[in-house]
Amino acid sequence: MDDFLHQCRQTIGAQFVLTEVKDRESYETEWRKRFRGRALAVVRPGSTAEVLALVQLCNQFKISIVPQGGNTGLVLGSVPDDSGRSIILSLTRLNTTRQIDTANNTITVEAGCTLFDVQQYADHHERLFPLSLASEGTCTIGGNLSSNAGGTAVLRYGNTRELCLGLEVVTADGELLNGLKGLRKDNTGYSLRDIYIGAEGTLGIITAAVLKLYPKPKATKTAFVALSSPAAALDLLNLARDNVGASLTTFELVSSICLELVHKHFPTLPRPFPSASAYYVLLEISDQESEEHAQRIMEQSLDAALTQAIADDAVIATSMAQAKQLWQLRENISMAQALEGKNIKHDISLPSSCIPAFIKTTGRQLETAFPSARVVCFGHMGDGNLHYNISPPIGVDDTSFLQLQAAVNQLVHDAVHSYQGSISAEHGIGALKREELTRYKSAVELSLMRKIKKALDPNNLMNPGKII
Template sequence: MTKVVLDRFAAIVGDAHAVRDPDDIAPYLIEPRGLYHGNSPMVLKPGSVDEVSKILATATETGTPLVPQAGNTGHTGGQVPLEGESQVIVSLSRLNRIRNVDPTGNTMTVEAGCILEDIHKAANEVERLFPLSLGSQGTCQIGGNLSTNAGGIAVLAYGNTRQLCLGLEVVLPTGEIWNGLRSLKKDNTGYDLRDLFIGAEGTLGIITAAVIKLLPIPVGHQVAIAGLDSPDQALALLNKAERKCGHALTGFELMPRIGMEFTTTHIPGNRDPLQENYDWYVLIDISSSQSEEAADIMMQGIMEEAFSDGIIKDAVIAQSESQRAAFWNLREMMPDSQKPEGSSIKHDVSVPIAAIPDFMTRADRAVRAAMPDARIVAFGHMGDGNIHYNITQPKGVTPAAFLARRHEINEIVYEIVLEMGGSISAEHGIGQMKRDKLAAIRQPIEIELMQRIKAAFDPAGIMNPGKVINTPGKPLPH
C-alpha cells in the first residue's frame, strides 16, 4: 500500500479526517477483549455517504482491503484488521445524524454512526421506544448493531436488530449507493436485499443509514428477582411467566450464584436483593401497555403461583424505578464483574429453550472433566435460548496457561451445542474468532452459497477480508 494510494484516500475525506499517526491509530486496532490486534496504515473518517462511495470505489480500483468500524464494541474481532495484513479502517463515527423521526409512522431514520443511547433519547423525546438494549449502548453505534444483528436483553419481546429494521442505505464495494430507506412494514417485491447486509459484518458493503422501528413506550413496567435451585426450575418459571404474560414478558434472565457473587463483590453499589444465597437467580421483566398496576398484578401473580408450586424459594419485586434499574444492573454488569477475577473463555451460544437445563448439565460435566478447577459463569437470555457460557480463570493458574486452552474448551462446549441443534453464535457474530469453525460446521452448499454472494457483491475482495467466510483461493492468516 503505497503513499500515493494513501494520499488518494486522504484527499477524499481531508487530511484532518485521515488518521496516520500510529499512536492515534492504536485504539482502532484492538477490540474490547484484547484477543485480536491488527495493523493499519490509516483510519478514514468519512463525513458523508458520497465520501464513503469514493473510498470504496478507490479501494476496488487499487485493490485496497477495507475494515468498516463502528463503535468497536464487538466480541469476535470482526471490526479490527487482521494481524500481519495492511488494511485501511473506515470509521463511521462522523456519520451520526438522525435524519428523520416519524412518531406517527413509528420510524426513525438514522446514520450508521449514531450511538445507540442517543437513538434511545431521540425516541423518548417523541414518547416512543427503540427497544434494542445492550450493555455497550453508551458507545456502540447502530451501524455495528445492524452489521452483527445484535441481540441484547429485549429479544424475547422485540426480536434481534434485524426485526427492528425496515430499510437500509448501503454503499457497495464498487462505490454504488443502494438507497433502500423504505419505511414500509409490508413490501413483498423480490429478494430482500436488506437482510443480506444485516449480519454480514461489513463483508458485502458498508451500511450508512437505516430506517428503524419505534414502539409506544410501555405504560407499566415491573421487574423482580427470584431465587431457585436449578435451571430446570427456571424453565418451569419461564413457562409459567409466558402463560400469564404473553407478549408483556420482555425479559427473562438466568444468573448463577457465582455470577451474583462476582457482581456484588466487584461492582460498587450492587447487592444481592434476597436474604439467602441461592444456586440460581432469575430476573423477570414485564412491560404493560395498560398500566403500572397491570404490570404489578401480573408479576405478583407469577411469584405467588411459582412459590406455591415450589418452583422458587424467594423473590423480591422492585418497589421503584431506581430499584428496577438496580436489579437490571446486577445482570448487565455480570460480564464486567468477571474481569477482576482473571481471564475468561467465553461462549455466546444458543440451544432450544427446553434443552437449556440439559445443556448446562452436560457442558458443566464436560468442562470440569477437562479443567477440574474451572469457575463456570453461565448466564444470559434464557427466554430466547441464548446462554453466555463463560469460564473464569481458575485460581492459581496464570492467564497465559488458561487462555492457551481456549480452543480446547471451545471445542468441548461447541460439540455439545451442535449435538443439541444449537448455534455457536447467538448474538455476537462470527468475525475472525469463529470463521473457521463456521466453515467446519455448516453444510458445504451453505458455505458455497455464502462465497457466491460474497463474490457477486465484492469481486475485488476488499470488504473486511478474513471475516465470516474465507474467499476461495485466498488463504488467510489465523
C-alpha cells in the first residue's frame, strides 16, 4: 500500500492525498452521521487527467474506488465500508465551468461544481438551470448525475437525466469516454450517457457534463393551498394542469403534521391560515408571458378550486419575500423532523393517481402494526415522489423505535410495490437499500444489471457493495 500511496502523491501532489484519521473523517461519515466507513486514503484530483491516472493506478494495485461529490447522499452511496481497503476519490476540486453556449442553451461544467454555482452562473447569463434541491449549496453536479437527482421542478423539467445532454467519464479500466456534445438528437446506437447517469459511481466516474439551460421565466407565482385530503390534492393537480399547462412547475404535498413540526421548531415562520387543515399544497407556476398573465392564471386556477370545493383556502404570495417564506415552510420539513428526533425515511414514487389510495391504506396498516407511530408525509406529488417518513410515537425513544426499521420498511415497500411503485425515487440505492432492491426487482432486471456491472467493471473496483 505504501507504494500505491507514494505514486498517488506523485500523481496529484502530497497535499491532496489524505491519510490521517482526522483528515479523512468528514469524507468517511455519511450526511446524517449515522454511519462512518474507513478509507485507505482520500484523494482529491484537480483535473480529468489526474482522475484518469488515479483510476489506472487503482487498476494496477487492485484498489477499489468510492467516488464522492458533496457527500450529501442519504443511502450510504458515497462513503466506503469499514474495511479500509478503498480510496475515496473526492471530485470537489474539479469545479470549473468550461463553456456556456447561450445560443444552444447549454452549459458544460465539471463534476465538482456545486449545484448552486451552476444555477448562479446560468442566472448571470440570463438563463435558468432548473434543478433545485435542499442541499444545492453543497451537492455537486457529479453527485446529482450519479444519483439522477430529482428535486422540486421535476414536474416541468424532469430529473437530472432529462437535463443532461452529454458526459465525460473515466471508465473503470482507466479510459476516457468523451461524450461532451450539446446535441438534443443523436441516434447513433446505445445511449452510453444514460448508462452512467443514476449508476451511483458503480460503472465509472463522471468528470464533466453538458447540461440543458432554459430561458428565465418572465414571472413566477407561488401559492399555498389548504385541502381536506390527498384526493383533493390530486383533483387540484389535475385542475392546475388543465388551467396552467406547461407553466406548472411545482406541486408539493405537505401533511398537517409536517407543518406542525415546522412551526414547533421554527416558530418565527408565518402561519398561512388561521386554522389547520389535513393537507396543504405548495404550488408554483413559471410564466414566459408577463407578471400580469401569471397572476391571472394562478387566480383563475385557485378560484376554480375554491368554487368546486376542491380547496378549503388559498394564499398567493404578493412579493418575493412572501414566496420565500412559503417555500421555507416546505424546505424546513426535513430539518424540523430531524430536530424532533430520528425517523425511518422512505423515498418512494407512485403513479400520481395512486397516491391518495396509498396514503390511506398504508396509514391504516402502519397504525395497526405500529400504533401511534407518526407518518410525516410530504413531497413532489406532481411527479409522484413522496417522502414517507415514520417518526416514533410521542414518548417512545428513538433507539427502540429504530429497531423496528426492517419491519416498517417492509410494510411500506410492500405497499409501494403493490401500486407498481418504486422504493427509490431520487436518492438512489447505495448500500442502504441494496438488499431491499433484490426483493422488488425482477430476476431479469437484476440479471441484466449484474451483466452490465460485470462488463463495464470486471474487477469490481467502482464503488463496490453499492446497488448490487
